[in-house]
Amino acid sequence: MEFRDNKAIYLQIAEYVCEHILLGKWKAEEKVPSVRELAIELEVNPNTVMRTYELLQNKSIINNKRGIGFFVSDDAIEHVKSYRKVLFMDDELPVLFRNIYLLNIGFDELKSKYETFIKENFNA
Numbered sequence: 001m002e003f004r005d006n007k008a009i010y011l012q013i014a015e016y017v018c019e020h021i022l023l024g025k026w027k028a029e030e031k032v033p034s035v036r037e038l039a040i041e042l043e044v045n046p047n048t049v050m051r052t053y054e055l056l057q058n059k060s061i062i063n064n065k066r067g068i069g070f071f072v073s074d075d076a077i078e079h080v081k082s083y084r085k086v087l088f089m090d091d092e093l094p095v096l097f098r099n100i101y102l103l104n105i106g107f108d109e110l111k112s113k114y115e116t117f118i119k120e121n122f123n124a
Contacts, residue, residue: 013052
């Protein structure tokens, strides 16, 4: 995983975990990699992963079964979508809107590009 400079690493790892859940790579009630395993895989300090897991636990995306490890919560997908939607609306959408305005891009053009993107990436 390549980290970007503009966002804290633990938040980028949270995005990584959330994406794995949304893509079905990590399913409800399945054990997620241990703090140490994920730290080794991503080449980061275990404290950084622990900070990520604490955030995700506070968002009810994962839960800790004492002595066993962290697991994807039953309703993780709904919590991930809610968490990611807030981030998108607050952080990314204003930048997108600014670019749409500055480049004078119409909604019809956006709709066409979006539909093409969906066909090419999700309708295999």
